[in-house]
Amino acid sequence: MQWLSDFIDTAPVFLDALWLTLQLALWSIVLAAVLGAVLAYCRLSRLGPVRALAAGYVSLIRGTPLVTQLFIIYFGLASIVTIEAFWAGVIGLSVHNAAYVAEIYRSGIQSVPTGQVEAGRSLGMSSWKTMRLVIAPQALRTVLPSLGNQFIIAVKDTSVAAFITVAELFRTAQIVAAEKFRPLEFYVIVGIYYLVIVLLLSGGVRMLERRMGRYGV
Amino acid sequence: MVVRIRGAAKAFGPVTVFEGIDLDVHQSEVVVLIGPSGAGKSTLLRCVNGLERLDAGTIDISGERLSYQQGPLNRIRRNVGMVFQSFNLFPHMSVLGNVMCAPVKVAGRPRDEARQEARQLLDKVGLADKCDSFPSSLSGGQRQRVAIARALAMRPQLMLFDEPTSALDPELVGEVLEVMRALATEGMTMIVVTHEMQFARKVADRVVLVADGGIVEQGSPQAVLDEPATPRARAFLNAVLER
Known part of the structure; x- marks a missing residue:
C-alpha cells in the first residue's frame, strides 16, 4: 500500500497547496465573471469603437496561450511593477477566463427573444432594468452549462500558475515528486486532487441547473 | 384626446410602410385597425409606444410629444400598456x-x-x-x-393590442376577446390591431382601414364594414368576410 501511504504522508503539504489552488480558482472565477459581464456588455454596445475594443480583447486573449499571458504579467511586467506571484496568477487567470466568459454571456443574451426586450421596454423599464430583470436571468439559465464548463477549465488552468512560482497543487506535486523520485505516484495523486474539485464543482452546477430549471421553457 | 398622430411616416430601408397618417384617439374610445397583412397596422401601433421610430411626423400621448430620449420615452410607456401577438410573458x-x-x-x-x-x-x-x-x-x-x-x-391610460389573438388556437380566441370587451366597457382607451371582424363590429367605436401605406377609410363599424365607400375597402372586406 505504497500509494496510500504516499497519499497520507503528503496530505498536509497537498492540503496547503489545495487551499491555494482553491483561492486562485475562486478569485479568478469571480473576477472573470464580473469582467466578462462588462466585456459582453461592451460587445453588444451601440458604440462601434467600444464593440471593436471588446472584440479585440477577446481575439487577443483567445489567440495567445495562457502560459504566455502569465509570463508577461509576472516576469514581463517585473521591470515596471512587482506583482506578488499569487496575484499575478489571479490577474492573468481572470483576464484569460473573462474573454471566454464574455463570449458565453454574449451568446446567452443573444439567445433571449427580442419579444422579451420589447415586453420589458413597453412596461417602461430602462434598458438597464430590462437587462437585469428580464434578459440576464434567462440568459444565465441558458448558458449555465457552458459557464460551468468554463469554470471547470478555469480550475484546472490554475495549474499553469505553477510556472510563475505559485505553490499551488501542481507546483507542490513537482516538488514532492522530485524530492521522493517517484513522479508517477505524485502526479497521479495531484490529478486526483483536481478531479475531486472538478467533480464537486460540476455537481454544484448540475444542482443549480435543476433549481433554475423549474420554470421549464 | 389621448393619442394624436400627425403626418406619420415609416419606411424599412427603401420600402415605405406608410406615410401621411393622421389619427386621433379620444378618451375611452376603442379604435380597431384592420387591413391586409403588411399594410403597416402593427408598425403604426408599435410607433405609438416608441418600439418603432417614426421617420417623419409626430405622436402626442395625453398632450406629451413622443420623443426617443430614454427618460421621457420610458415615462410615456408607463402610461401605455401593450399586448403582443406572442404574449412575451x-x-x-x-x-x-x-x-x-x-x-x-x-x-x-x-x-x-x-x-x-x-x-x-x-x-x-x-x-x-x-x-x-x-x-x-x-x-x-x-x-x-x-x-x-x-x-x-x-x-395605463391607453392600451395597445397587437393582434392579440392571432397566435391562439381558434377555441381560445373567445376568452381573450371577452377580457378585451370587458375592458372596453369599463372605459379603457384602446387601439387594437386585429383580424377579428366580429370583435371590430361589436366592440369598436371606430374602425380604421389601413392599406397601401395610408388610412383608406374610417368610421363606425357599420359604416366601414357594411357600406365601405372606396373600392380598396370593398376589395379587402370581400376577401376577409367571404372566408
Whole structure:
C-alpha cells in the first residue's frame, strides 16, 4: 500500500497547496465573471469603437496561450511593477477566463427573444432594468452549462500558475515528486486532487441547473 | 384626446410602410385597425409606444410629444400598456411575478400593494387560481390574459393590442376577446390591431382601414364594414368576410 501511504504522508503539504489552488480558482472565477459581464456588455454596445475594443480583447486573449499571458504579467511586467506571484496568477487567470466568459454571456443574451426586450421596454423599464430583470436571468439559465464548463477549465488552468512560482497543487506535486523520485505516484495523486474539485464543482452546477430549471421553457 | 398622430411616416430601408397618417384617439374610445397583412397596422401601433421610430411626423400621448430620449420615452410607456401577438410573458417569473414586476420595479409601488392589485387583476381576467403557475404551464389564451393583466398593472391610460389573438388556437380566441370587451366597457382607451371582424363590429367605436401605406377609410363599424365607400375597402372586406 505504497500509494496510500504516499497519499497520507503528503496530505498536509497537498492540503496547503489545495487551499491555494482553491483561492486562485475562486478569485479568478469571480473576477472573470464580473469582467466578462462588462466585456459582453461592451460587445453588444451601440458604440462601434467600444464593440471593436471588446472584440479585440477577446481575439487577443483567445489567440495567445495562457502560459504566455502569465509570463508577461509576472516576469514581463517585473521591470515596471512587482506583482506578488499569487496575484499575478489571479490577474492573468481572470483576464484569460473573462474573454471566454464574455463570449458565453454574449451568446446567452443573444439567445433571449427580442419579444422579451420589447415586453420589458413597453412596461417602461430602462434598458438597464430590462437587462437585469428580464434578459440576464434567462440568459444565465441558458448558458449555465457552458459557464460551468468554463469554470471547470478555469480550475484546472490554475495549474499553469505553477510556472510563475505559485505553490499551488501542481507546483507542490513537482516538488514532492522530485524530492521522493517517484513522479508517477505524485502526479497521479495531484490529478486526483483536481478531479475531486472538478467533480464537486460540476455537481454544484448540475444542482443549480435543476433549481433554475423549474420554470421549464 | 389621448393619442394624436400627425403626418406619420415609416419606411424599412427603401420600402415605405406608410406615410401621411393622421389619427386621433379620444378618451375611452376603442379604435380597431384592420387591413391586409403588411399594410403597416402593427408598425403604426408599435410607433405609438416608441418600439418603432417614426421617420417623419409626430405622436402626442395625453398632450406629451413622443420623443426617443430614454427618460421621457420610458415615462410615456408607463402610461401605455401593450399586448403582443406572442404574449412575451417573462418565462422565469410566476404569473403573479409577471404582473407585479413592473409596478414594483418601475413604478416603485410597495410590494404588498402591488401584490394585492396583481391578484385583483388576475381575478378580473379569470386567472386568480394561476398566481403561482409559470407561463410555460398555461394555455395560449391564459397566457394572453396574463399579459393583459401585466399591462394593466401599470394603470395605463391607453392600451395597445397587437393582434392579440392571432397566435391562439381558434377555441381560445373567445376568452381573450371577452377580457378585451370587458375592458372596453369599463372605459379603457384602446387601439387594437386585429383580424377579428366580429370583435371590430361589436366592440369598436371606430374602425380604421389601413392599406397601401395610408388610412383608406374610417368610421363606425357599420359604416366601414357594411357600406365601405372606396373600392380598396370593398376589395379587402370581400376577401376577409367571404372566408
